[in-house]
Amino acid sequence: MLEMKNLKNTADVLKYIEEQNRKVKKTKLYEDINKGLLKKQADGTFKLRDVDRYLVSLPVLGTTDSVAEKASERQRRKEEQEIRRITAIANKEEFDLAVKQGKFIAKEKVYQELAARAVTLGMQIKTAFEVSAVELVELVEGNPKKTNSLKQKLTEIFENALSQKKWTLKSS
Incomplete structure (x- = not known):
């Protein structure tokens, strides 16, 4: 296991992920970096803390791809549901404020x-x-x-x- 705060490059990230008994393909890693799921620092390194957070979304070694995809889909739906919930709360708060400001009449x-x-x-x-x-x-x-x-x-x-x-x- 690497004992530093930052991993130097994607090869180190892949090695660290494997050491943590997780699996990810190199292309998937690059896609996730581009999507912002794993933050790359300006100098090209990766903070270990960010990689650890990213690990949670990865399947454990030995997990079949279909099981991993289902888990990933469940995680995605859960995140979307949370976003909808937060948006609904924000909309309600905005409406309540508008009512208090007299912008609506009963x-x-x-x-x-x-x-x-x-x-x-x-x-x-x-x-x-x-x-x-x-x-x-x-x-x-x-x-x-x-x-x-x-x-x-x-x-x-x-x-x-x-x-x-x-x-x-x-x-x-």
């Missing part, structure tokens, strides 16, 4: 506000038509041929009722 409050506005709008339109009733009767003089004039006037009353300042949404 559904119940929105529904109450919409219901109040709908009631007020209905009352306002009803009042507008009642106030204009006499004018509407005079406009058509009971003549069905003046239906278009009536429709235009009703549309005008309706649009005026909707466009009143009360109906613009408040911006926070």
